[in-house]
Amino acid sequence: MTGIRVALAGNPNVGKTTLFNALTGSRQHVGNWPGVTVEKKTGRINRSGHAIEVIDLPGTYSLTACSADEVVARDYILEERPDVVVQVVDATNLERNLYLTTQIAELGVPVVIALNMADAAEAGGCAIDRERLSALLAIPVVRTVGIRGEGLDDLLDAAVREAETPPHHEHTVGYRNDVEAMIASLVGVLEADKDLAERYPLRWLAARLLEGDENALAKVRESPVSPRVQALLSTIDPDECEAAMADRRYDVIAAVLPQVRTAGARGMNVSEMVDRVVTDRYLGIPIFLALMWGTFELTFAVAAPFVALIEAGLARLSAAVAGSIGPAWLASLVGDGIIGGVGSVLVFVPNIFILFLILSFLEDTGYLARAAFIMDRLMYAIGLPGKAFIPMLIGFGCNVPGIMAARTIEGERDRLITILVNPFISCSARLPVYILFAGAFFGAAAGVVVFLLYVLGIAAAIGSAKLFRHTILPGESSPFIMEMPPYRLPTAGTSLLHTWSRGVMYVRKAGTIILAGALVLWCLASFPFGVEYGSSASLAGALGHLLEPLVAPLGFDWKIAVALLFGFVAKEVVVGSLGVLYGAGEEGDALSTAFLADPGLSAATALALMVFVLLYTPCLATIATIRKETGSWKWAGFSVAYGLVLAWLLALIVGRIAPSFIGGA
Amino acid sequence: MGAVCPLALLAAGTEATIADVRAGKGMRLRLAGLGLCPDARVRVQCADRGSLIVSVGDARYALSRGIAMKILVKEAA
Known part of the structure; x- marks a missing residue:
C-alpha cells in the first residue's frame, strides 16, 4: 500500500x-x-x-x-x-x-x-x-x-x-519577455546552491524574488549565492515587476474564461437585495440588535418546557435515591454531590442546544460577515478592524474557538487585543448561571436581564479594547477587507450537526470536569466527619470564610465565594457548586427556590453575581488557549488579573446602584 | 473616459475601472489576490457608512474607507 x-x-x-x-x-x-x-x-x-x-x-x-x-x-x-x-x-x-x-x-x-x-x-x-x-x-x-x-x-x-504520474510539464503562467529573461538568469544563479535547489522550485523562488517577497528574500539571505542574487535584483524595480506579473496572471485568466464559461444573465441577485436592507445605514444596527435580542428570548422561551421536564425528572431521581440508598453518606454523595452538581448543569441542556442552533443558523446563512461590516465603524472607533467582531460573535458559543478565530486578523497587535477582550464575550457556559439567577429573581423580565448582560459583555470588550489600544498596545488598526459571502440557506443537516456536536460537548463537560468538581466540592462540604453537610463548619465553609472578606463588599457570602473559586475550572461549575452547597438535589427542590429562601441573596446581589460571573477570570480552557495563541504566559496571566479586577469593580457598582432601580437589597 | 478619483468617493451603484492602487507592497499583493488590481471592473454596492461594499467579478468585499481612498478608479463612461 x-x-x-x-x-x-x-x-x-x-x-x-x-x-x-x-x-x-x-x-x-x-x-x-x-x-x-x-x-x-x-x-x-x-x-x-x-x-x-x-x-x-x-x-x-x-x-x-x-x-x-x-x-x-x-x-x-x-x-x-x-x-x-x-x-x-x-x-x-x-x-x-x-x-x-x-x-x-x-x-x-x-x-x-x-x-x-x-x-x-x-x-x-x-x-x-x-x-x-x-x-x-x-x-x-x-x-x-x-x-x-x-x-x-x-x-x-x-x-x-x-x-x-511524474510531473511532465510546468503549467505556469508565461510572463512578459523581460520578466521571463530575469527569471531565467535568477534560476541560473540559484541552481548553484544545491541545498536551495532541492528544497524549493527555483522558478517559483525566482518569481517571488522578483516581486520582492520578504519570505523569499529571507530564504536566500543565508545562501552563498546571495550576493549574486542581490546584484541581479538591484537592476529591477520589484514594484514594477510585481504589477506586471499580477497583470499577466489576470490576462491569462481573462483569456481562459470566455472560452470555458457561458455566463448566465446577471441581474440584481438575492444576496444584494438582502444586503441592501441588513447593511443599511439606519437599519443595520437595529436589525443586528433585534436578532440578538430574539436569540436570547428564544433561548429562554423555547427551552422552558424542556427545562421543566428535566427538572421534574431530576426531582424524581433524587427522591428515589433518598428513599433507596442505604448508608446516609452514600445517599448524600449521589443526591447532593452528583445529582445536585451535575444535574443542576444538565438542566440547561435545552437552552444550550437552542442557542447553538440559532448561532449555527446565523453562521451558515452568511449573516456573520454582515455583522462584521455593520460593526466596522464602531470597531474602527475603538481601534480594531471590523473583522475583529467575528471572533466576538463566535465567542458567544465558546471563547476557545473565538480566540482561535482571531488568527484571521492580520495585524499582530490587533490580534492580541482581539484575543484579550474575547473572554468578556459571554460564552454559553455562563448562560446557566444567568438563567438560574435571572429566572429566580427577575421572573418575566429574565430575558431582558440576560440580553443586557450580553450587551454589558460586549461593552466591556469594546471598552477594554479601547483602553488597551491607548495604553499597552498602541497603534493604528489594520485596514478592513473582508469578503461578503453570498447568503445561503443552511441545510437542516449541517445546522443540526453543528448544534449536536457542540451540544454534546456541553453534556460531556457535565459528565467529566463538572462531575469531578462536584465530587471534590461534596467532599469539602462533608468533611471533617460529623459536621452538618455544607455548613460553615465544613472544609468548604472554612475555604469560603477565608475568601469571604474579598467578596463581602459585593454582597457575596461564603457559599458564593466557594462557587466562584470552583468556577475557575469552567463557568458552569458555578451552578454545579451552588447545587452541591445548597443541597438542592436532596428534596427535589429546584435550586431557584433555595435561593429565594436564602435571606443573604437579594435581586441586587444576584445581579452583581451575574455581572461578576460574566467578567471574571476566563475558564481554564480559555486561559490555555490564550497562552497558546499569544505564545506567552504573560498575556494569559494578564487576562486573568484584568478580568478579576474589572469583574470586582463592576459587580460592586452594579450591586450598589441596582437597589435604587429594582427596589429591595 | 472619466477622470481618475478614489474608489471611496463613488456613489452606490456606480461602475468603474481600477486605474491604480496606491498602497504598500503587502496591501497591493493582497488586493491583487482578491481581484482588485488595475483594469479590474468594480461596482460600488453600498457606500453609506464608513466602509463600503464593492463587487468585482462574482465576488463582493467590504473595504474600509482608508483602503478605498488608495484605490484610484476611472468612472465608466
Whole structure:
C-alpha cells in the first residue's frame, strides 16, 4: 500500500472543509464566512490500495501570505510538499479562484481542481466547460458538490492519478519577455546552491524574488549565492515587476474564461437585495440588535418546557435515591454531590442546544460577515478592524474557538487585543448561571436581564479594547477587507450537526470536569466527619470564610465565594457548586427556590453575581488557549488579573446602584 | 473616459475601472489576490457608512474607507 498526501487548498469559504468532511467522514466545523478553518486538519481514507491522507488547509486568496492562517496554508504546500494539491474552486467565482491556481501551479506540485458548488453555478445559469478548462490549464478538473458528496470518487481518482504520474510539464503562467529573461538568469544563479535547489522550485523562488517577497528574500539571505542574487535584483524595480506579473496572471485568466464559461444573465441577485436592507445605514444596527435580542428570548422561551421536564425528572431521581440508598453518606454523595452538581448543569441542556442552533443558523446563512461590516465603524472607533467582531460573535458559543478565530486578523497587535477582550464575550457556559439567577429573581423580565448582560459583555470588550489600544498596545488598526459571502440557506443537516456536536460537548463537560468538581466540592462540604453537610463548619465553609472578606463588599457570602473559586475550572461549575452547597438535589427542590429562601441573596446581589460571573477570570480552557495563541504566559496571566479586577469593580457598582432601580437589597 | 478619483468617493451603484492602487507592497499583493488590481471592473454596492461594499467579478468585499481612498478608479463612461 502506498501513502499519498492530498492537500485541500483554495480561497476562503469555497467549501474545502465541507469536501474534507465528505471525503474523510470527519465532522469538522464549517460555516458560511471566510476563515472558519484556521488550522490544518488531517483525515485518512483507504482507497483502492492507497492510504490517502487528506489535509484540509486554511483558505488563502494568494500565496503571498499575510495573516497567520494563510501562512499555515502556504508553508504546508511549500515545506511539506504534499503529493498532490487539490484546489477547491468556487464555480460561482471562477476568476478570482483561478488567480490562486496560477500561483499554486508555479510551485511545481501536481494540482487537481475540484470545481465545487457546481450546482449553485448551474442554477445561476452559468455553464462551465470543464474539459476545455482542463485542457487550457493542463490541470484535471473534476465537478464536485461538497454538501451532497457528489464527484468524490472522480476527485480521488484524479488525485491519485496525478500523484503517481511524474510531473511532465510546468503549467505556469508565461510572463512578459523581460520578466521571463530575469527569471531565467535568477534560476541560473540559484541552481548553484544545491541545498536551495532541492528544497524549493527555483522558478517559483525566482518569481517571488522578483516581486520582492520578504519570505523569499529571507530564504536566500543565508545562501552563498546571495550576493549574486542581490546584484541581479538591484537592476529591477520589484514594484514594477510585481504589477506586471499580477497583470499577466489576470490576462491569462481573462483569456481562459470566455472560452470555458457561458455566463448566465446577471441581474440584481438575492444576496444584494438582502444586503441592501441588513447593511443599511439606519437599519443595520437595529436589525443586528433585534436578532440578538430574539436569540436570547428564544433561548429562554423555547427551552422552558424542556427545562421543566428535566427538572421534574431530576426531582424524581433524587427522591428515589433518598428513599433507596442505604448508608446516609452514600445517599448524600449521589443526591447532593452528583445529582445536585451535575444535574443542576444538565438542566440547561435545552437552552444550550437552542442557542447553538440559532448561532449555527446565523453562521451558515452568511449573516456573520454582515455583522462584521455593520460593526466596522464602531470597531474602527475603538481601534480594531471590523473583522475583529467575528471572533466576538463566535465567542458567544465558546471563547476557545473565538480566540482561535482571531488568527484571521492580520495585524499582530490587533490580534492580541482581539484575543484579550474575547473572554468578556459571554460564552454559553455562563448562560446557566444567568438563567438560574435571572429566572429566580427577575421572573418575566429574565430575558431582558440576560440580553443586557450580553450587551454589558460586549461593552466591556469594546471598552477594554479601547483602553488597551491607548495604553499597552498602541497603534493604528489594520485596514478592513473582508469578503461578503453570498447568503445561503443552511441545510437542516449541517445546522443540526453543528448544534449536536457542540451540544454534546456541553453534556460531556457535565459528565467529566463538572462531575469531578462536584465530587471534590461534596467532599469539602462533608468533611471533617460529623459536621452538618455544607455548613460553615465544613472544609468548604472554612475555604469560603477565608475568601469571604474579598467578596463581602459585593454582597457575596461564603457559599458564593466557594462557587466562584470552583468556577475557575469552567463557568458552569458555578451552578454545579451552588447545587452541591445548597443541597438542592436532596428534596427535589429546584435550586431557584433555595435561593429565594436564602435571606443573604437579594435581586441586587444576584445581579452583581451575574455581572461578576460574566467578567471574571476566563475558564481554564480559555486561559490555555490564550497562552497558546499569544505564545506567552504573560498575556494569559494578564487576562486573568484584568478580568478579576474589572469583574470586582463592576459587580460592586452594579450591586450598589441596582437597589435604587429594582427596589429591595 | 472619466477622470481618475478614489474608489471611496463613488456613489452606490456606480461602475468603474481600477486605474491604480496606491498602497504598500503587502496591501497591493493582497488586493491583487482578491481581484482588485488595475483594469479590474468594480461596482460600488453600498457606500453609506464608513466602509463600503464593492463587487468585482462574482465576488463582493467590504473595504474600509482608508483602503478605498488608495484605490484610484476611472468612472465608466
